[in-house]
Amino acid sequence: MSVTTTRQYGTQLTYIKQNLREQIQAGVIHQGQKLPSERELSELYGTTRITVKDALVSLETEGLIYREERRGWYVSPERIGYNPLSRTHFHQMIREQDRTADTRLIRVRNEVASGEYARALDAGPMLPIHIIERLRYIDGRAVLFVENVLKAALFEGILTEDLTQSLTGIYRDKYHYETKRSRFEVIPTSAPAHVAKALNLANGQPILKICRINYKQDGELMDCEFEYWRPDAVVIRIDSVDPAVR
Amino acid sequence: MSVTTTRQYGTQLTYIKQNLREQIQAGVIHQGQKLPSERELSELYGTTRITVKDALVSLETEGLIYREERRGWYVSPERIGYNPLSRTHFHQMIREQDRTADTRLIRVRNEVASGEYARALDAGPMLPIHIIERLRYIDGRAVLFVENVLKAALFEGILTEDLTQSLTGIYRDKYHYETKRSRFEVIPTSAPAHVAKALNLANGQPILKICRINYKQDGELMDCEFEYWRPDAVVIRIDSVDPAVR
DNA sequence: TAGTGGTCTAGACCACTCG
């Protein structure tokens, strides 16, 4: 007898979502745990894989579960609170929330600014840049892909540093640059292919993109950063006095 | 002969997405325009509705198109830039970006704070609140559902005011309250049922939720606000001097 | 090699919108 025989009202989709949601919120399935496979779930609920998948995608949108491509579905851990205005290092921020952080260097590209990078850096023609691609983990889960785009002329020799550390720290210690001003944008969109691959996302899955532009103490534009967060992993949290009133 | 006969590589999904994307970006299908129905598209591309729908959902995630429940799919207009730290009125903000704004009052509820409202207001037991639900339109399209949750004791008589206007304006003119400090959170999640209904979203569709808490000049918590944005309609944009350095 | 999710077929009925 299928699980759905007890269903009284609403669509199957609603029922499956509600059922899974309750099991997650009650802790019957706990954070980070893998759900049964789509085929198993469709048998359990007496329906097809498509319907089960629709329910799972919907819970994913809600931020309750996430998937690793072709690996399965997992229960999302708690979101990390993140203030893009704060200059706190990533590792310190994660530690303050009693979680563990890791950073892996993916690759470094040396290019001339074009497209999105040129726009963000307000670049003239033929501006040499370094692009540092890193992947960041919270409690062992890859949740954030970061591209730092640096004006090469301002950061001579930076590529020989340990790039898994805080770049802000290197800016300060090696170059005596402080971030005076930041501009940033937050956009819900889908992951570009190289980002999806790094985060084990399927093509076209949702992402939270944060683009940040930093100016150093003399007001010069220094670098910009493109962050791609798994959308269930983060809540942007800003506490600020209104500059107009202060 | 189906359109896909010219396809050389990649999945159908990728091809359909790319084809629609190019037509949108080239302006062949312009902003706000309705796409052909899913059935028409599946015939055009020589495939099934499911595959077409997957492609459409993916472009929706990207922010390129949006849907009105059971009405169809439309090309997204440009995103509105929004700074949650700024005290600019909604209508003024939209006007500054050469767009037109409208606000409709949905309903007002008088309740005692509980659940999410109680947490946001840091409420003790039995705190009376007004909840003002409004729907906001940009160029005629419903893109934002707002709930303002006010401590009733601080806002006696506010319900007789014109609530389609800026509440911040009423706060200032009628009560002499200024917002001194704001805290806010941004969370990508899915729309609760009443929000989905107001925005013509299907159940469980993605939304950008912004929760803001405002303090008046004496530091007292005054009200909080829950904003639910259609995720393709907005880019959060903040330009700020780092308080730590300033 | 077994198992997973990703993609896809070829239909169907339903709830709702619109004219």
Next chain:
DNA sequence: GAGTGGTCTAGACCACTAT
């Protein structure tokens, strides 16, 4: 009443992961 998207069936093959 015609048309739309929302939901659903009952399968299939493929690309990739894990072992």
